Amino acid sequence: MKRHLVSAADLSRDDALLILDTAEELAQLSGRAVKKLPTLRGRTVVNLFFEDSTRTKTSFEVAEKRLSADVINFSAKGSSVSKGESLKDTALTLQAMGADAVVIRHHASGAPARLAQSDWLHGSVINAGDGTHEHPTQALLDAFTMRRHLNAGLGNDLSGRRVTIVGDVLHSRVARSNVHLLTTLGAQVTFVAPPTLLPIGIEPNPDTGAAGWPCEVSYDLDSVLPKTDALMMLRVQRERMNAAFFPTEREYSRRYGMNGSRMAQLPEHAIVMHPGPMVRGMEITAEVADSPRCTVVEQVANGVSVRMAVLYLLLGGATLADTAARTDSVETVQ
């Protein structure tokens, strides 16, 4: 594997499956009395969060502690960053403190990429969400959840499965990471949104020859539901509602919201997903959110396993050939 995880596009099919399989084994740990492995003992992991994110930050912190890493939480609020310190100077400080890995959440697209390409620090960089660019560990936990429901088993991918992603694709780092990872794993992705919430260039352009993204695009949710195996709802941020992306909350909800009658159009085996936090009543009704087919809570639990796997593989320096040894270590530490 590469040293950093900045983009889901960086992952080959083998890399992605290795992470999912490793996560599958590490998930067993959560059922044990002592939920801890010594794997990263003596290694320092910094959670560098320039943007609020209780859910992702906690998930990474739990994953790091379960692997026995020394964890430092560096929040931009109230820190030197709020006094005007640059990303570069922050990184140089962390380097001086001996960070082996930096988990970075940043409001600016590309900040983790910049950190990974710079010589500001030598440790691994893990993207925990950057602007409207990517959120690769979210995509991994989504794929992990899908695989468990749709094609369970180590070594399996998502070939032939159809995933529909609904909502504010334009501003969604989850959507950008998922389209890369899910297609790498063999799934067919369809985005459904009003045209105002789809990025320019997502569809092929015969005039310019641009290929577009590796997915299909629809403006009509109802037509896509019957051929969906996994339906992923995206959060619509409140501020978008006043920026002319769509006329009213009510109209959005009517055209693109998930409700009970729409759930009935899904195949019986299909699951409903959401990266959270959900805006109930807007993009998803309580009836759907609380249904047993909705995997929101399960996704949170899977997030810890997947992030453990990523940290383990990046910091442990494991490769495919190490898989057997890794399995042994999981087995022996109890």
Added chain:
Amino acid sequence: MVSYLIRNARILGGAPQDLHLADGVIQAIGTGLAVDADIEIDATGMIVLPGLVDLHTHLREPGREDAETVLTGTQAAAMGGFTAVHAMANTTPVADTAGVVEQVWRLGQEAGYCDVQPVGAVTVGLEGKKLAELGAMHESAANVRVFSDDGKCVDDAVLMRRALEYVKAFDGVVAQHAQEPRLTEGAQMNEGQVSGELGLGGWPAVAEESIIARDVLLAAHVGSRLHVCHLSTAGSVEIVRWAKSKGWDVTAEVTPHHLLLTDELVRSYDPVYKVNPPLRTAEDVQALRKALADGTIDAVATDHAPHPAEDKDCEWAVAAMGMVGLETALSVVQQTMVDTGLLNWEGVADRMSHRPARIGRLTGHGRPISVGEPANLVLFDPAYRGAVNPESFATRSRNTPYKGMDLPGRVHATFLRGRATVLAGELAEQGGLE
């Protein structure tokens, strides 16, 4: 004053000839000239062009002398073969009064490496609300003819109309930075396939094109001169072509970087590629090259925008926009226009000297290379090949996208009124007035 005999130089790429420069003018041109000169230069294989004129330079002084000063900026200009530059008005304070433009002009005179022609702001403080004292700036020692709020667009149609009308009184020209502000809120790069994938705010081509379309109509309506800064899209080219076909007095420029680089480079998130207007697509680059070749685009202008390291050594979102370009402009033009067969050296002289001087109404520059003319010349070695090394730049800043890139050509010598500001690729030790 030192006199020069340049042997076997190809004037505008023609047959080798000798040139004798003395007393600030070209004294003789011919083969096998038998004259005594203080310094003789073997220019075999080299091209002589008229001294280059830049319509669009940011010298940063006053206000951001950590990025550039008039001295370092004009030294960079000389190293790039320029003998005159137009200094943009977005300094601190803004060049919106006779006092500031005179200050910049005098600093240029004192530096002596290149004539500095200040550009006056169109509106007070570049705020787009009230016309600056355009007439006073024109009447000042700086004799301002070009007015621009560059960096910002004069987006108020009434104000733009008034500016266009007002400058007619002294044969001025309004140089517009075409950027519709609402369509580019939060924009960080060209809007298209790449911005969608990178999750960076998109800067649509139509934000540039809609302003140009409006402005050419306004200029035609009031019968004034309009110059469009740094065209970056194929659509912009079409609008300027249409305006010219109507016979309207519209001119346009393109930067060297928009002739070479595309938005694909932004995938690196390296802020060295962050520039305003943004790098566009390969199709846009081809359209710009073609338009420069056929004369739809009148001039190459550098938009030389120096920034100190800390303003670029950061994440993309907060990085400053712009790149330096004076010292690499001619090399990029050779690579994109001459080596591709789109433009010959005569054409380069036209787009980088004659026409920009005409647009800026600089009577002493952009002149033909003939006996009796002011010896504003550049001697260029097109056979040179080498990697760009920003550490060797004269400009105070290093924000070049060409670092390490092999670019053709090198300025061997630059002459400002017969005095070498650059000789054998080295900056002359002293500028200053003679």
